[in-house]
Amino acid sequence: MSVSDVGFSLVSSRAVMPVRGVVVGSGRGELLEGLEGVVSGRGGPGVVWGSQGVSGVPGVVFVFPGQGHQWVGMAVELWDSSPVFAARMAECGRALSGWVDWDLEDVVRGVGGAPGLDRVDVVQPVLFSVMVSLAALWRSCGVVPSAVVGHSQGEIAAACVAGVLSLEDAARVVAVRSRVLRGLSGRGGMVVVGASRGEVEGFLEGWSGRLWVGVVNGPGSVVVSGEVGALEEFVGWCEGGGVRCWRLDVDYASHSPLVDEVSGELLGLLEGVVPSAGEVPFVSGLVGGVVEGEELGAGYWVRGLREPVLFEDAVRCVLGGGSSVFVEVSGHPMLGVGVEQTGGVCGVDVGFVGSLRRGEGGWGRFLLSLGEVFVRGVGVDWARVFVGGSRVGLPTYA
Known part of the structure; x- marks a missing residue:
């Protein structure tokens, strides 16, 4: 009985329960260690688990x-x-x-x-x-x-x-x-700022026409785009005022x-x-x-x-x-x-x-x-993952 056969049998002959766990390993030893991590609750590098309704998610x-x-x-x-x-x-x-x-x-x-x-x-x-x-x-x-x-x-x-x-x-x-x-x-750049869009727009008033809000990633993450010199000034201002920021590894000012x-x-x-x-x-x-x-x-x-x-x-x-x-x-x-x-x-x-x-x-x-x-x-079609797997007899649930 191969590890692949066991995995295929688990996904093809067992009901999907609300509490789910997946163990990934390169061999029997790693998989057993991962299973022990699930049982003990300590997890591990190749272990994920969670609890969801069996009806799945909207998309x-x-x-x-x-x-x-x-x-x-x-x-x-x-x-x-x-x-x-x-x-x-x-x-x-x-x-x-x-x-x-x-x-x-x-x-x-x-x-x-x-x-x-x-x-x-x-x-x-x-x-x-x-x-x-x-x-x-x-x-x-x-x-x-x-x-x-x-x-x-x-x-x-x-x-x-x-x-x-x-x-x-x-x-x-x-x-x-x-x-x-x-x-x-070479003529522009971009800087991430840990603040809201409204806050950043206020920060940029001193650099009007040279710096702009280029990206709004979330409520507390905005990217400023603009001229190289103006960005240098802005970063210095942020650092002096305790505003979290960091440069992106780009040398142009898209957006x-x-x-x-x-x-x-x-x-x-x-x-x-x-x-x-x-x-x-x-x-x-x-x-x-x-x-x-x-x-x-x-x-x-x-x-x-x-x-x-x-x-x-x-x-x-x-x-x-x-x-x-x-x-x-x-x-x-x-x-x-x-x-x-x-x-x-x-x-x-x-x-x-x-x-x-x-x-x-x-x-x-x-x-x-x-x-x-x-x-x-x-939903995951695990049968496509276990290509060539065969169904084998497994112990029943306790």
Whole structure:
């Protein structure tokens, strides 16, 4: 009797109870240790458990972040261990090939001569590919979104996953838009501030016309975008006044009027992008609510680069629709604080789950994430995970 057979039998021949636990391990020893962690209540690195009604939750929302969740080697393990992920990454590579002068797999694997993730016109298409491929992996395990939410450039992946943009059009948008951004490199920046939007707008009165609110992540997290010199002054002012802030690793000022310089060029380059109605509701981080798919033509993607990201409003919209479990489809979770803060203000106990983590980019990490959504009441098709498993006799419940 193999471990795989035991796991398959548990998910295929046992009722799903309100109290659920999932143990992930690389062998019998780790799995027994994890089970002991469940029994004792002390948990462990490969253990998740929770209590949910067997009827499940109204729906799971896929969230796609902007730049920042990249790390060297983030997709290599999954590429080598998951046929579903590898196939979708290969499709993304083919879709990008007409718009970039580098190979997606070479960049991900760090092949000599390939450009690095320090270039905006490389990192954004790579992140897009990883997010789209992770979404395909979630779906292959039976976790299907009831809505998608994008954050900054993550909206491109969200639109693709929702069926609003074809993979080819989405690849074009992310490649062209990130290439145009290179023209703004070195002339701006962005700073996260731990305060509300109203507070930050008050802070910025002394830098009118030089700094702007670029992103509203949640009730206590705002990103300021603008000129390099003005940002240096602002950071010094924050530090002197005890206002928590930190710089983002970007050298351009997206989501600000400084983008106007390249807006006309970008609009022309994206002419011909044809959106459709889509298959999944698209909750826009640009307007903070549901947007019909046909509205996501070239003009939308120019506005999305220039105007503020209203992520908090988008999360409020989702919560108002009854969904409370969010899956961040990314290389490392970034948006959990904003989602949980917004849920707290709205009086909703949200569940937030990532996909991968820095330094943890393999099948085991993804299985643990599957377990995390399962114990929160989301349906998982475990039979697809235990491919080749056979049903065996197990002891009955006490």
